[in-house]
Amino acid sequence: MKILFVASEAAPFIKTGGLADVAHSLPKALKKSKVDIRVIIPKYNKISKEYAEKMEHVAEFKVPVGWRNQYCGLEHLKYDSVDFYFMDNEYYFKRNEPYGHYDDGEIFSFFSRGVLEAIKYMDGFIPDIIHCNDWHSGMIPVLLDAFYRYDIRYQKIRTIFTIHNLKYQGVFSRTILGELLGLDESYFTEDKLKFYDGVSFIKGGLIYSDIVTTVSKTYANEIKMPYFGENLDGLLNGIDYKLYGILNGIDYKEYNPRKDNKIVKEYGLTTMKNKLVNKSYLQKELGLPADKDIPVIGMVTRLVGQKGLDLVKGVIKDILSLNIQLIVIGTGDQMYEDLFRYYSNKYPKKLKAYIGFNEKVARQVYAGCDMFLMPSKFEPCGIGQLIALRYGTVPIVRETGGLNDTVQSYNHKTKTGNGFSFTNYNAHDMLHVIKLAVEIFENKKEWLEIQKNAMRSEVSWKESAKEYRDIYKKLKEGN
Incomplete structure (x- = not known):
């Protein structure tokens, strides 16, 4: 199975929250169970030289952003046994912080389209499944269906979208449809991307993905209620048939009190x-x-x-x-x-x-x-x-x-x-x-x-990685 794991951040390269830990430790756990999983993130300015200098240049190409064609470089680095790809564009990613900019809509329109273009340059790696995470990659399933299904390399690719926090949705002006995404006005309807007066990236991921997951079973049930649903509870109830809750874990190698050099004295069950x-x-x-x-x-x-x-x-x-x-x-x-x-x-x-x-x-x-x-x-x-x-x-x-x-x-x-x-x-x-x-x-x-x-308590990725592997298998086989 070939999986392309798409995230806006990944530890140790760039981290603002828990998604970064997941984007590092889940692929690492899946790699152990014979899944060919690769990760792609933006190449932010804040990624330290320690990593940036070790990256290998793979390719450069143009990415359609509405009527523009923007430069994109693709870099590669193997870290902790996992292949990481980095999308390079200084105009979009050479900033002090990854998010919170006036043009976030343009940045992640570029990123979403760029991921799909990057697949052409990954040395023959055509994913069976693209695993998208949070609103930043929510448009990938939409753009895949709109612009890439004619290409034989993309025809069998399936998609998974994971909600890490429903509160953050990536909602932008209606003009983004044609101006940045190259989509026509038919996408501005309630059953597609329309969210009140704007366009919602997270809605794209929820509606157009083959499977939707979130990061715990309880949260998967909670977000179908108005209190937790952030005005998307109706939609989430409607896609209940493809919604799964899979608990996050932590990397036991990274977090181990028996071998942790960041603490003063190591300890374990017998040395409390x-x-x-x-x-x-x-x-x-x-x-x-x-x-x-x-x-x-x-x-x-x-x-x-x-x-x-x-x-x-x-x-x-x-x-x-x-x-x-x-x-x-x-x-x-x-x-x-x-x-x-x-x-x-x-x-x-x-x-x-x-x-x-x-x-x-x-x-x-x-x-x-x-x-x-x-x-x-x-x-x-x-x-x-x-x-x-x-x-x-x-x-x-x-x-x-x-x-x-x-x-x-x-x-x-x-x-x-x-x-x-x-x-x-x-x-x-x-x-x-x-x-x-x-x-x-x-x-x-x-x-x-x-x-x-x-x-x-079992809080590693062991069981959850198995659940993801089963879902990948189910999706690949078309069940």
């Missing part, structure tokens, strides 16, 4: 005392009192409303009145950055706010904290709780999306469960569960069992 060395170091490094008997709660998160920070804001004084320490790492909305800075200054022995992001500090939080708080309003899959489980840092989560699928609430009687959870999006429900976790933490023997339950 070493986790306390990481805790003590973390407390000292961030200026908190070093005390192994005080539970430390960590948050590594984007500081935005989706992540449930309104709940934390609502009861932050109550949280800080408990015998705990709270560490928050992230950047985002000014309101939340200011909130955590303020309480960090007011309660310097209780709260440390690290406004910014540093992978080494983040990894030390995963290794050194006792608990990991993730009270998201919605969470398609989530990666934070997966890393926390791997590192024996007990998650406290809201039962939504992938959080619901990966964290099972601890049962005091049966001693089962790998974390703590609450159902309603309610600050006091969250506070109640935090108090329960802090109370159980006092019983060190019981707490150790919860930590071990967490570390035994």
